[in-house]
Amino acid sequence: MQQDGPVPERRAIPIRPGEMAVAIALIAIAIAAFLSSFSGAGAGNVASTDSPMQLPRILLVIWIVLGIFCALYAAFWARAAGPDRYFVGRVVLFGGILLALATGILFLGYLVPMTIGVAALLWCLGERQMLRFGLTLLLLGPGIWLLFHHVLGLRLPVLMSGGLF
């Protein structure tokens, strides 16, 4: 028998894959933390009857249960979201620069990694006008360092302990 009208479109499962992936990742983190709570704790005051890991474990169980609900919701019950377009390549590059910048500050102090990092960020963001590039770099790199480290007296990490930079 032939049916009239449009054939209902089958919904793709999971409906919101990104949301489901985040929920699953959160569940995995909670499970890992839950398991580690049995191996690393208890090095404190052994005379106390109060367990330091009791509350974290309860919260982690709640976290896991809610995470499962969120994953199921995103997979089967959610309304499909419109397609979003993101600049994945650019955000990965930007994130990589941020990470390198944060790691650089650990070993090289603030000024050098920050100046190089801001230059890289500006380039990544598409700044190609030399004058504006230079002025922004000067202001956000050494300018901010000078303001905080020397004018406001809030010490930023230095390259050599006791050194100027």
Add this chain to the structure above:
Amino acid sequence: MGDLATIMATVLSFGTLAALVFGTGLGIVIGALPGLGSVVGLSICLPFTFGMDTVPSLTLLLGVYCGSVFGGSISAILINSPGTPQAAATTLDGYPMAQRGEAGLALGWASVSSVLGGLISCVVLIVAAPQLARFATSFGSVEIFALIVLALTCIAAVSRGNTTKGLLMGAVGLSLALVGTDPVTGAARFTFGTQFLSAGFDLIAIVIGLFALSEALFRVATGDSGTAEVSGTRIRLPALGQWKSRIATLLRSSAIGCVVGALPGTGAATASFISYASARQLSPKGDKFGTGEPEGLVAAESSNNAVTGSAMIPTLALGIPGDVVTAILLSALVVHGVTPGVRLMSEHLDLVNAIFIVLILINLAMFVLAFPLVRVFGRLLSIPQHIVTAGIVTFGIVGAVTVRGNPLDVLTAVGFGFFGLVLRLTGFPLAPLVIGLVLGPQFEQNLRRGLLLNDGNFLAFFTDGPIAAFLFLCVGLAIFGPVLRAGFARLRGVFA
């Protein structure tokens, strides 16, 4: 009398006044630039406050907060793009007025309404907060625990997305707050043998990561880099006679803003839309709303600014932040050695009184600063967005590295920046996470104390007293209310 003189001397000192003018001006600028908003503004201003005394630092942050709520209306009126979500209702009548060539007058209505709404909420705060705080001093551990659970539940229930996601984020925030050394036994929890985690995650680094750095990453991910052009405009104040038919709307909208602001998790955007809708229904000019009727502008602007004062009521009286902004303000208090909680008002009365006065002065300063700042708005908008993004990153990193002087906090902030981006893109709300993180230590302390007092019996919490029982009942309603409502509606449908 002597106390008042001391407070006035602190508030009127050069440092506090400078922080007030700088913070309010910066707040207006941040609010006027589309896409930034109060939370990012506060996150990037945090590093400036670390070297300051408590009152000037809070003044700076409150100035940024109040200024940014007002600043959002400038871009809403001039370019039909609300600088902050709170100003979204302002576009409905503000922009049509600007299109009619009445941009200056629209800005005049907006600035007077904002200032009056803000001042009314200051009066409500000054009257209500001490009463609530006096009542709250009778709270024991169980009541405080129930109050924290209620705050988290309400925030989760009204979060963007759904309640389950909000509750999950609240649980994540509370769990993160427990990382570090256990306060009772001294045992290490989730430190994985590292010295860095023994003191727990730094709250400020996480806030900077989740809001400032994730905002920068979000801008890059979505390619938000547009700039807008706008001609120079001057504020023109409305004549006194024009207020006659609109004063009732101003008072009603301010009252709505005060009530909504005091509720956890709601905020100024909700208040302004409720006020706008009620003004439209009640006003004889209701049919003209949306076509450039100043009354719509008065409703939206007075209510969203009325939220700024009343949001401080639970924050100061109970130590419970109602939203991310007040959570950041509370974390700034922690940095300055002030413990938030139900005894904040009794133990730091001078500080709270100073905050009251500062809030009034900020609203007045906002009015004065609006005139010159509106004129330079066109130039501000011409700053390319990618330079603003680079600025957010720079101030975020400076904030993370200066809070404890530990460079590892930068890695924490960057890590939470990525986490925040993923949560934003997938619709998980950030507010319950941060509020869980802020309230985590109090949550644990009061739970464990309550269990000790009740011989480890958690069920006794529900019968501990009428206040605790009422608060737990509210928790239940906040979680299961929507389910019950849907069930009743279905039953009604079956029997109809």
